[in-house]
Amino acid sequence: MKNQFGNKIKYLRESNNLLQRQVAVLLEIDTPMLSKIERGERRAKKEQVLILAQLYNEEKEILLTLWLADQVYDLVKDEEIASYALKVTEDNLSTNKRNE
Template identity: 55%
Template sequence: MDTQFGLRVRELRETRGLLQRQVAALLDIDTPLYSKIERGERIAKKEVAIHLALILKANEAELLTLWLADQVMDVLKDEKLASEALKTVSKKIKKNK
């Protein structure tokens, strides 16, 4: 299952001509784990997402937004009331700003 975060990270890595093993080494994780993050089989920790932004010279806010969206999707993907729940949360977030 590809994730928006994983797809974007793969795109950025390939644009910079880096191999998965090179990025994994910079993150101090093994290559199979990194590969799973790109493929959406594992959710990266927030710290990894931030470090990836530095390594890939990417916009940190963009990567964190995609990372968080994937987290929310993972929780809500099988819920019938997901859209209603998101609307409620969105209203609360806007109200608290």
């Protein structure tokens, strides 16, 4: 299971010498929930990702990208045509950006 977001926020927390319980309070969740998020067993809410970006002085786009990528991976990981579907999605996103 991919868990780039969880690994990143755990690294940032440890680099800032913070305990899980300290960060959990700021996210308004309990410590076991933060532990599950760091291990990739639960997903953070988008609002929590933004709080973490501010807390760790990390660009929000970086954390949001990892957060979203993990969700997409979980959705398509067992599909044989996942790569093709992602390519179609990428093409659709590019087309929509050009049409805006």
